[in-house]
Amino acid sequence: MWSAPGYIAWVIDDGEHAHVGLAGRADRFTAPLPQLLQRFRDSFPTPEPAGPVQRRGGPIPVGGLLRRIVSPQGLLVGDAAGAVSPLTAGGLDPCMRMSELAASVTFDYLRSGNRYVLEHYDAAAMRRRYLVRSTMRRGLSLVRGPGLAELAFTGLRTPIGKAAAKRILFT
Template identity: 30%
Template sequence: MSTTPKAPHYDLIIAGASFSGLVCARTAAMRGLKVCVLEAKDDPGARIHTTGILVKEAADEVDLPHNLMRRVHGVRLYAPNLKSVDLFAPGSYFLTTRTADLVRWLADEARRAGATILCGARFDGAERDGDILRLGTHGISGRYLIGADGARSTVARHFGLGLNQKFLTGMEAEFTGLGDVDPRFLHCFLDSQISPGYLGWIAPAPDVMQVGLATNGSARPDLDRFMQKTGALFDYAQGSVVERRSGRIPCGGIVAPFAAPGVMLIGDAAGLVSPMTAGGIRLAFRFGRRAAQAVSDHLLDCGPSPEAVLAREHPKFRLKKLMRAGLNIAPPNPLIDLGLSSALMRKLATRIYFHRTAAPGQTFQDFQEKVLMPEDQR
């Protein structure tokens, strides 16, 4: 007599194998849950849509391999007239990354912890069967589902959860051979005409220079125009473009509702991105881990509902939403030129980038001489 094989049953199914989904999968598997991650792409590291810069606090959330990152201590902030100021704060830094390899590393870590990752497997719906969720297309079922499937989440749509409504749009090219960019700095360019609501950037990643900009809903990003302007400072003709990307960044705060019984959104799907800086990776790490902990407390130890636990911990973004509204007004360029020449604005900008300021009178040069050792002595 032949028997039909039983559909694999998991404690936790996660849609999306990127920053939030993979950190969630690793933590949940390490806590003893049987975890399955569905990823639409054939390789989690393929077609990366992000610049992948980590704030220091992101690297404090999850320990990451040093060889996939480059520490950048300063920000060179350019006014629309291309005059610049150098910002820094001892103890703080950004990390640019080999982003595709970092995502692949997170996937390997999740697998090592015991999670199953199914690639080329797009989440396209689930049926409730009592407390169980059945994913017919994939022939699997689970006790809890997490939507870590990005800014336009299918999990959110399928379960009638909140959808991101406000976005910035980012566009970027990666260059090799751009030799004349000072790699000690993230180069950030303010210009209300070219990048209304946000800014342009040149970021020294470990192997390439990332040149990009983002804009709010009032304009589409025009990378050629940005490069034409900054071509006064950098000779793009020396370099070659090795990759291009673009994507939408939620900037309206957390979606509501972000969860239903047995289902929860994390990362971009939940709108967990700073409305002001548009950085989402730190919050993807933080709430990926916290969601996994809350789900395992719930499933293994009859803890409280994971949705209630996370709702108490979510940032409210009140100040950041106000600042986003201010940025969307996009002040005229001459006003930004004037503002950036004042000490008060420089101090404010340093706080925004680094959450702290340098000691009075300390210069970037002093700081570099004190803290930086040659690469081979680190």
């Protein structure tokens, strides 16, 4: 069994393209990322490339929202603002949520010219949501063996576990 160094690894094959990825905590990496990715590919059934291989990647900012995400010169949204889920490294949902508020605040600011309108683009509520998810990420980092992981997933299949997951992951 292969385990990502403190986070997740994935293979997504849509029949036309295969995407192999690895995300983890830098302090848990035991080798350079390309080497870890190759180890993962070697230990997991991944499709052989039928054509050219493109390598791309980079850090996903899961450290939380930046302190300053708005000014009269512009608003930061999504990854640029640090709005990435520490549980999934997904940024699309937080970006969509932020962009709706950003559009509204931008419209009001441009219409009125009032700088104080920008104060409505405060990420305090998102920071609270991030704190819960970040705490869960730290807890999940402590899971080192498959037995404990199975126990956690069994708990998520209970009515209380399902309700908690729905609230944390999908609201």
